[in-house]
Amino acid sequence: AQSVTQPDIHITVSEGASLELRCNYSYGATPYLFWYVQSPGQGLQLLLKYFSGDTLVQGIKGFEAEFKRSQSSFNLRKPSVHWSDAAEYFCAVVPGGYNKLIFGAGTRLAVHP
Amino acid sequence: DGGITQSPKYLFRKEGQNVTLSCEQNLNHDAMYWYRQDPGQGLRLIYYSQIVNDFQKGDIAEGYSVSREKKESFPLTVTSAQKNPTAFYLCASSRINGDTEAFFGQGTRLTVV
Numbered sequence: 506a507q508s509v510t511q512p513d514i515h516i517t518v519s520e521g522a523s524l525e526l527r528c529n530y531s532y533g534a535t536p537y538l539f540w541y542v543q544s545p546g547q548g549l550q551l552l553l554k555y556f557s558g559d560t561l562v563q564g565i566k567g568f569e570a571e572f573k574r575s576q577s578s579f580n581l582r583k584p585s586v587h588w589s590d591a592a593e594y595f596c597a598v599v600p601g602g603y604n605k606l607i608f609g610a611g612t613r614l615a616v617h618p
Numbered sequence: 619d620g621g622i623t624q625s626p627k628y629l630f631r632k633e634g635q636n637v638t639l640s641c642e643q644n645l646n647h648d649a650m651y652w653y654r655q656d657p658g659q660g661l662r663l664i665y666y667s668q669i670v671n672d673f674q675k676g677d678i679a680e681g682y683s684v685s686r687e688k689k690e691s692f693p694l695t696v697t698s699a700q701k702n703p704t705a706f707y708l709c710a711s712s713r714i715n716g717d718t719e720a721f722f723g724q725g726t727r728l729t730v731v
Contacts, residue, residue, distance in 0.1 A: 539719060548708060548722035595660060604649060604668060606720050610660040
């Protein structure tokens with residue numbers, strides 16, 4: 506079945522540590538790819554997006570993500586996490602030929618001081 | 619400022635009552651979306667619309683209805699047929715091409731008692 510998978514439901518890291526959040530998709534053609542962040546009780550904010558071109562994309566708040574076609578993955582990374590990064594992170598895709606945004610289940614990030 | 623406005627932020631209704639959630643955007647976007655968010659399930663698409671007077675069912679449309687009489691507005695009605703309506707509802711909009719990001723409102727938390 507076509508889907509977006511975020512394997513990690515919860516992740517806890519120490520402040521200053523590096524972070525990688527995983528995302529895999531199972532659509533045939535390369536979709537458009539997005540990462541969003543959500544603070545509790547709030548809407549979603551776009552961190553970054555990939556449409557084509559350079560497979561390493563830079564986003565806001567020091568985040569980056571790398572598209573790997575061979576692995577159908579679009580993992581989100583940050584070299585040094587800040588306490589304010591604690592939130593829920595969603596990977597999303599727009600499948601080729603469609604115009605609707607499909608979300609993964611989300612990864613909740615906790616940051617220890 | 620351009621953006622998406624959802625109202626109200628919190629909504630309480632008695633079981634068996636229909637309720638309508640408001641979503642307005644002034645971004646001149648053609649496409650609008652309604653998502654439902656439950657803990658651990660990410661965002662699930664209820665309905666989406668790409669043009670005025672036209673809309674399509676998403677993955678969980680049963681028990682919901684929408685209208686798109688104006689480009690700026692996409693109200694969602696949660697009917698009494700929706701078996702478990704208590705949830706966080708998010709509205710979004712985007713340009714019509716898939717290679718653009720969606721912008722989200724701040725959400726409406728609906729509680730049915």
